[in-house]
Amino acid sequence: MKAVGVWRFGGPEQLRVVELPDPEPGPGEVRIRVHAAAVNPTDTLLRAGAQQARLAAVPPPYRPGMDAAGVVDKLGPELDGRLQLGQRVVALVLPSGPHGGAYAEQVVVPAASVVPAPAGADFPAASTLLMNALTARVALDSLALRPGQILAVTGAAGAFGGYAIQLAKADGLRVIADAAPADEELVRTLGADEVVARGADVADRIRALVPGGVPGVADGALLNELALPAIADGGGLAVVRGWTPASGNAGASGTAGASGTRGISERGITVHPVLVSRAAAATAALDRLRAQAEQGILTLRVARILPAAEAEQAHRLLEAGGVRGRLVLDFATGLDSAPAQVPASATP
Known part of the structure; x- marks a missing residue:
């Protein structure tokens, strides 16, 4: 799969499209085919190195992204049947976890951090909700x-x-x-x-x-x-x-x-x-937020959608200030033709 991450912490120019092995879900996990990932200030902090201590056990490239929306495409063992293959979902993703952040075509997350996408919301809008x-x-x-x-x-x-x-x-x-x-x-x-x-x-x-x-x-x-x-x-x-x-x-x-x-x-x-991060597995709280979005209590605000390959530009826009709503990276089509670095050939 292709993903967006950094080998070296620094400015937006450090973001690279990389080629990674397809992740496999373990017990209690699901794999999501990501269609959209919201860009949050915490993503820019990770990229710049402000969260380096949290990533000590994570191998590079380091992937930002805490908000993903997409479709469940593989189920790990030991699940309770709440989530189904092909289901439209949103997930709260922890970049410091073993599978990295949401800036990827596929992401593996604990099932507890995944709930159905709000009915009536497209993937970009849905990706702006959870975090x-x-x-x-x-x-x-x-x-x-x-x-x-x-x-x-x-x-x-x-x-x-x-x-x-x-x-x-x-x-x-x-x-x-x-x-x-x-x-x-x-x-x-x-x-x-x-x-x-x-x-x-x-x-x-x-x-x-x-x-x-x-x-x-x-x-x-x-x-x-x-x-x-x-x-x-x-x-x-x-x-x-x-x-x-x-x-x-x-x-x-x-x-x-x-x-x-x-x-x-x-x-x-x-x-x-x-x-x-301490509430990332609070499934009931996440699902209540989903319901409140469906009811119109919460307003999903998308400022702009950019191809995932333009993550550098998205980070520059966010850091420039004045963005109202969330910038969103399109992973459904955004990396199809983007050249990728292969991790094994790169030096962190």
Whole structure:
């Protein structure tokens, strides 16, 4: 099979089409003929080497990709009959696993990480669902807000932020979301009750609406300590890139008043690192997201579809910023004529 990966970590130019042996599913696994793979920020981090420690046991070439949509084409032993040959499915893929990431014509994944594709969604749209929606779900579950409480979402126009808004509204929460002027209508359409201007001082604008602070923030904009002043004493911050506050960190830029600048411990704020990999085998949660997409609770947003051979261009577009929805790589036809490197002849 052909796949897209890197021998050396670095810029988008390091992405190569490679020829690999067809993978075989083991016990509890299925093989999927990939038709579409969404391009996520975590893919660019892997390519650049930021996740090198997680890949210590994985031989190169290293394959990005956490979201795949396609058709089951082989079943491993010891399955429960939930999945069938020829079934249209979506999968949450872990690039640090033994079979690599989703940027491939075929991918083997644990059956627990695979659910039916949302009815009525084509493969590119379906591929945009699981990783970002599950990340948002884990973030909301970590914050554990009650119906009627207020959630603030930063990076609200992005894929994670959009799903966080929609899942929060489905949970009965009120939502304050940030947006650039060009994205305000989009964010309101996704369900935000109030929209404030995005930026490093967004906490000030959230406090202007809720003087006592909000009980929870889902931080898709990676503001980290800059988001803390928006949070009420005893509240929580869900972070998606593993940020950990330094001991004694005041947690603020000093612009949100005394209630925002006192220490995290003193204010009783809990920082929740969101690791979607820990929920990758949560089949019931994945299937609920599939159902919510079918019901229109979650909106599948495709920004652009590119041939898989143009993964380099997709990474450049994503890193340039401003992408709304997800870029998607077409593996149904995108690698048919692309020249491939053979791993055995290459030097990592």
